[in-house]
Amino acid sequence: MKTIDVCLSPDLMHLYKVHDRTVVVVDIFRATSCMTTAFAHGIGSITPFAKLEECLAMKSKGYFTSGERDGKKVDGFDLGNSPFEYMAEELKGKHIAFTTTNGTQAIAKSIGAREIVVGSFLNLSAVVNYLRQSPNNILVVCAGWKGKVNLEDTLFAGAIVELLKDIYMPECDAPTAAQHLYNQAKHDMVDFLKDSSHVQRLAKLNIYKDIEFCLTPDQYDVVPRLKDGVLLV
């Protein structure tokens, strides 16, 4: 039986070997939700950057730039971190350079994996179906919040564990814990997360619409994958 593990924080990545695994990177609020949305609306590519300056520098090369820190759009960037921005007609076929507080850092720490895919609730079934065809063991990497574990990414990891339990066995306790939490939350994730730290943080920024959208499963049938440092579908 193939195995599945969950890294609950990028600061625990040193504990996991990735070279022979498919890594699913998740940052529900909101990086990987934005990426999924962008590809579903026809973006040409997304190049993730861990550093703000390197990302912004891509503007001179004709890229749209997306920059978020601490939940807010950074001055000078074209786009922020709301999935609704990535539905714009003008982005079709274009290329984005992307950096966020947590999501793009999690991708950076996953480099070296056999394969890196982008997951969110928006493309949950698409990712699950893709993983079903894969010969590799899986590691779900939760972006968390500045190294700390968060609930929404853990729930997504739990969803992957639950939906693949017939063919992937949990490797340790983190996937099992995530699975228990997902099964407790799945019937009303918005309600389950209402006291979570990130929802509180985003609520202060008045982003209820983003929160609800990012927690809606199966809106899009795309599986963005990293090829030579660039996300493509």
Place this chain on the structure above:
Amino acid sequence: MKTIDVCLSPDLMHLYKVHDRTVVVVDIFRATSCMTTAFAHGIGSITPFAKLEECLAMKSKGYFTSGERDGKKVDGFDLGNSPFEYMAEELKGKHIAFTTTNGTQAIAKSIGAREIVVGSFLNLSAVVNYLRQSPNNILVVCAGWKGKVNLEDTLFAGAIVELLKDIYMPECDAPTAAQHLYNQAKHDMVDFLKDSSHVQRLAKLNIYKDIEFCLTPDQYDVVPRLKDGVLLV
């Protein structure tokens, strides 16, 4: 309102400030369960060591030595890591030098805290009552397994969050996640943990009796505290 946070793995300790907190160190299977049992049966003191050699060297100073690695007693040590060993009459009033795979490492990483106490299900209510009187914010430090998150320590952390929810507010998502898991598990923790990695590991060593005992709340009314590097009650 005072706050409570949970560090799910010693490898995440760099994210937490401890100087103004009471840290509760927990290693349910089995270091902190052994320590609790030892004090309840009249041990004089326990000195925790992160390193095996330093611990063993205390033998020449008249200490009983406890050494466990990977769930097994280490050759040359007087005692292993089963709570039942710490009920022995001959240990009364004596001093133990103690090292384990995870528990004593978690204590070492908590040094610098305003206060360090040892928690286990065996002294759950005693610890909760002690914390109720404390003016400090709390950090529960889960020993985990070689840096990885484990379920049993997370459940204990969740119990502390749940039982103090009237006066301590969760600081981020880790305490909330732990609390959800505890509430799901509390009516039959042995059953909830039967597939967990550590129970599987210990089951291979035939330690069912230890597992059941370590998951039994409120056997002892002691709260071991670290004073100048030595645990005392």
